[in-house]
Amino acid sequence: MEEEMHTDAKIRAETGTGSSPRGPGCSLRHFACEQNLLSRPDGSASFLQGDTSVLAGVYGPAEVKVSKEIFNKATLEVILRPKIGLPGVAEKSRERLIRNTCEAVVLGTLHPRTSITVVLQVVSDAGSLLACCLNAACMALVDAGVPMRALFCGVTCALDSDGTLMLDPTSKQEKEARAVLTFALDSVERKLLMSSTKGLYSDAELQQCLAAAQAASQHVFRFYRESLQRRYSKS
């Protein structure tokens, strides 16, 4: 099933920009990505999904505190700052999810006794926040040049009371849904790297959502590829 992707090429010096409208077959919101927009971090990216926007910065491989160093691989750290308020237990839980996902793909053994820090700042939250954070983190890691064995992307599915599946739900759809499932999939074999779910659902619905997420991840990975191609083709 081939969808046409109309892409606007907004060329800006020193920044990679990419944006894509919704294809006719998938129901993901409009997403856009901008890389290398911050001067201090080694890599940075801003990922927009509809109205949800997350800014990510990556520092690394850099020096690590002796108490935290691991002798044979890099120490990955994720800091997630919410839009308002102080980070709480929910943020810690999300940080752990994102960190473990990154640890599964980043080739830490190439940089032993170093630290790679991913800092995520929520700019606006209009649904599918965790998936947007994952996408921003991946793009920022790529921008920083951290060696990875695969790319990963986050996809959110919502199931409402009569079992209809919605991909990339808005905040309103998430509130009304019976269950919201977020998956992180890798780019090589579309395997499930991370999953975080809310609400009650059956086993068959889980497999259905997973299949839909795998299909949707194709669009996200294609978008990553195109936006990177566009960025490096003009330099």
Add this chain to the structure above:
Amino acid sequence: SCRTVEPLEYYRRFLKENCRPDGRELGEFRTTTVNVGSISTADGSALVKLGNTTVICGVKAEFAAPPTDAPDTGYVVPNVDLPPLCSSRFRSGPPGEEAQVASQFIADVIENSQIIQKEDLCISPGKLVWVLYCDLICLDYDGNILDACTFALLAALKNVQLPEVTINEETALAEVNLKKKSYLNVRTHPVATSFAVFDDTLLIVDPTGEEEHLATGTLTIVMDEEGKLCCLHKPGGSGLTGAKLQDCMSRAVTRHKEVKKLMDEVINSMKPK
């Protein structure tokens, strides 16, 4: 190869024969024991042992004013504590990341599974509701803390007895009748099953502390009695295909039956003759 020098190689030799160093098969759980009502000062309590992993849950009920946006709902507040007593990896001080993640996990399980209908905790809408503080303390950490905590919480909630409370119209004060106590209405029975992924391919059930350390990923499935999933917690780690997930689901269903049977035995033995 030696267990301390090359733990991963040591484990691989056992996994090739489809068993583990402690003699268990890949899909076998450790001996589970549960003891309810051991803390007399708490309104409900339970002690769960999964092999060496020991978690105790104490539930205290207190009064509170309900939230303004939901005036007829009470609160269930879980807190998981991993003190330095249970393992040398934890230091005293504010809760570390593992404790916070476990607390969030238990809060999600309570919320998703609707184990207690919050409306059942209402005494007087808009004025007075029950708040159940569930404190889970790990006494011995040997892996699979999430399964033990979920089971301890479930057993403790089934053991909770709340006294009858009436609001005196004249004084507008609450009058507690300690002689008349009733059990909580526990609507569903969520049971957690944890797996560890080894070398990206092999899945083992109920990992011990050492196995968790060597694993490349973990997965926890929380299922209720109708086979509905309350939580699929997979914090990163190696990728899994849909087929492997299916195998985990069927193991989770069998585990639910095992745990339910154990729970029923314990609850029946507690009921006054």
